[in-house]
Structures are given as structure tokens and as C-alpha cells.
Amino acid sequence: MVLQVRGIVLPEREERSFWIDGDRLRTEPVPDADVVVEGGWLLPGLVDVHTHPGTEVHDAPFSDEMLRLHLTDHRDAGVLLVRTPGSAARIPDWVDEDPQLPRVRSAGRWLATPGRFFPGLGRDVSEEDLVHAAVEEAKASSGWCKVIADWRHDEPALPRDILSAVVQAVHAIGGRVAAHCQTADGSLNAVRAGVDSLEHGMHLDPGLIDQMASQDTAFVPTLSAFGAGADRRRAEEPSARRDWWLAGWEAMLPNVRAAHEAGVTVLAGTDRFPCGTVTSEVEWLVRAGLSAEAALGAASWSARSWLGLPGLVDGGPATLSPMTRTRRSTARLWPTRAASSCGAESSPDTRRRLSALRRSRIDVCRSRTVVKRGHQPATTAARTGVRLRSGIPAQAGPTAQEPASRCPRTDRRQS
Numbered sequence: 001m002v003l004q005v006r007g008i009v010l011p012e013r014e015e016r017s018f019w020i021d022g023d024r025l026r027t028e029p030v031p032d033a034d035v036v037v038e039g040g041w042l043l044p045g046l047v048d049v050h051t052h053p054g055t056e057v058h059d060a061p062f063s064d065e066m067l068r069l070h071l072t073d074h075r076d077a078g079v080l081l082v083r084t085p086g087s088a089a090r091i092p093d094w095v096d097e098d099p100q101l102p103r104v105r106s107a108g109r110w111l112a113t114p115g116r117f118f119p120g121l122g123r124d125v126s127e128e129d130l131v132h133a134a135v136e137e138a139k140a141s142s143g144w145c146k147v148i149a150d151w152r153h154d155e156p157a158l159p160r161d162i163l164s165a166v167v168q169a170v171h172a173i174g175g176r177v178a179a180h181c182q183t184a185d186g187s188l189n190a191v192r193a194g195v196d197s198l199e200h201g202m203h204l205d206p207g208l209i210d211q212m213a214s215q216d217t218a219f220v221p222t223l224s225a226f227g228a229g230a231d232r233r234r235a236e237e238p239s240a241r242r243d244w245w246l247a248g249w250e251a252m253l254p255n256v257r258a259a260h261e262a263g264v265t266v267l268a269g270t271d272r273f274p275c276g277t278v279t280s281e282v283e284w285l286v287r288a289g290l291s292a293e294a295a296l297g298a299a300s301w302s303a304r305s306w307l308g309l310p311g312l313v314d315g316g317p318a319t320l321s322p323m324t325r326t327r328r329s330t331a332r333l334w335p336t337r338a339a340s341s342c343g344a345e346s347s348p349d350t351r352r353r354l355s356a357l358r359r360s361r362i363d364v365c366r367s368r369t370v371v372k373r374g375h376q377p378a379t380t381a382a383r384t385g386v387r388l389r390s391g392i393p394a395q396a397g398p399t400a401q402e403p404a405s406r407c408p409r410t411d412r413r414q415s
Ligand SMILES: [Zn+2]
Pocket: 050, 052, 271, 406, 407, 408
């Protein structure tokens, strides 16, 4: 059955109809198509550019079952494309072949040099072998590799010359390099080395932002993951690490805003569980000072373009997230960029828009219609009642109010 959708396409703001034939969008009308969306806004399927499906805790094995559950959570929340900047195992081929799952752009296994990650969680390599391993992971995955460029605040970051050699070698095969950075030295080395994406960027020196803009280093701040732990940090007894963390966190929102205003591509990544919460990252980006439209683009069309995929065009992928209009005027729902100066968006307006997106009942994923009925993502542990290998009972584990963070950069090592 050919499906038909009609609405106002973002970011172009043009009313269009598409017919979904197979996994492609078509603009040529098809008689007797099944109209599944009529009116409202049409935006390219949501994107989470920083998520680690497949395992939730660092001492549990990666499993196909967990991977499927996590990707299903993303899909049911309208997240139809994900980038996995590091995982405990390479993403298996069956994910690409399953039309009911989001598309995945993988960076292979985390690349960790001694002392800079959880031993055994990613691919442990010596500094001497890092270049070779990075090229290998990029070739085996979607062209990306992910390097842990720093770890503890009181230990040295990965030397810049090694990271530069990684970038040079991976770029030579047409690949891209994502760098985990949460210390000033880590971000300095990563930006100077010319990585393609700065993940987290806590303690980023604002003086590096212009270079990021000029060399197209994207910024994936994962604010929702940091924000989830901020109150707990503040409640801790004062210590050098606590103060270091909080100082880094306080600077993150201004840095994100400055980066956006300087022309850096800022993108939405959650780095947390449950999967399927990218709209909360959009809210954080708005809080940082992006316009609502720029923040939503960071989780939709801008992210797709950055990953080399088109938006809603003839011949493009049939993945889209319709959003129904509210009773308010459409002009107020999505003010133009000029009308919504950075940071001037009121939070009630933003919350209403995002709430409308969450209430969306239909997402089209690879030509399949996915009907959502008040989907509430939950951690796999909470959903299945299983006990994690760490021995923590599921009911005592992460909750939707305080999600786990996959990338161990914020809480588990740096606290
Ligand atoms: Zn991460």
C-alpha cells in the first residue's frame, strides 16, 4: 500500500504532499494512496547523534536483544536515525536490514588508550596502535570512529600528536573522527587535531570556538546527560572534583550558545537511558540559547544533513515525524528565525511545541507506519524486571527521573 502524507515541511515551511513508495518519498501522485497524515508540520525523522544502544551498564555484555529494545525505544519516540559514537560491540548487520528499526550510523567500538576508559568496555589499544585501530573501526562501521581523548581531570589527556595522526589517517580513507572530551586539555587537543565532532566538550575553552567553526568541528554537548546529574553534584560535600565538575557544567550552556552563534554545528545527542528522549536535549539546547527552530533542527534536519542524508525531498528516505498543529496560530507555533531571537523563546512556548511533538501518534519509519499510543520509554531493567549483573535490583536502578548515562564521562569516573 502506498501511503500519502501532506503538511508544512520543515525547515522550508512549504506545504507539500508526499507519497511513500517503498522506503522513498515521492512527489508524483499515486492514485488510491492511504492518507496517513493530513495537515500539521512534517519534519524529517528525529535524530539522536549520541546514543549507545546495546548495553546499559559497563559490566553487562552487549546483547542483540538489548540493542533491539533500545532501538525500538528510539523508534517509538520518533527517533528514526541514530549515530552511535562508540559501543561495546560493533553494530550487527541485521539492524540495517530490519525496516522497522531506525537507521544507524555507527562508529564501531570505543577506542580507549590505557587509563582512559573502563577497561574492557570498548576496544583497549595502546597509544602506538591507536591509528591503526581507528582506521579499522571506521572501515568496519559507518565511516566513523570514536576516540576517548581524555578521562579523569587529574590525568593527562591523549597527546595531541597521536590524535592528529588518527585524524589524518581516518580522513585519508574518507572517515570521520568523534572525540570524547571533558577536560580543557582534551578539548584543546581535539580541536587542534581537527576532529569532526567534539562530544561533551565540558571545560571547552571558548577561544577554540572560532577554530571549530572554521574547520567544521561539530559540537555535541549532551546537555541532558550532564543536567541530570547537576543537582546531585551540588548536594555533594565540597571537593576538588565536585568543584571542577560544577565549574565545567556552569560554562556549558554559555559555550553552546557561543558556538551556535559563531556558526558551529551544534547537534542533539542524549547519551543517556532510557533511549528515545532526544526532545529533552532539544529543550536543553533552547535553554542554552538556540532558537526553538535551530534546536529542533539539531535533532532533525541539521543532524541528517550532517550525517549525509537529505530531508523531506523527492527520492529521499521515507522517515518523517509529523507534528499536529495546536489551536494557536501556526505563526506562533513556529516563529521565523528572525522573529525568535536567540534565547528569547519563552519556555512555555517551547514546552508546548515539544509536547505537541511528543503527542504525535504516527511516525513513518522506512515505509512502515508506526502508531504510537502514549509511549513512555523506560529503562530495559525497569521494563523487564531483570536484575543487572552489577547486582543492583531493577527497582533501585535508574528511573526516568534520573536516567543512567551510557558514556561514563560525567558521573562514574569524574565524580
Ligand atoms: Zn557517550
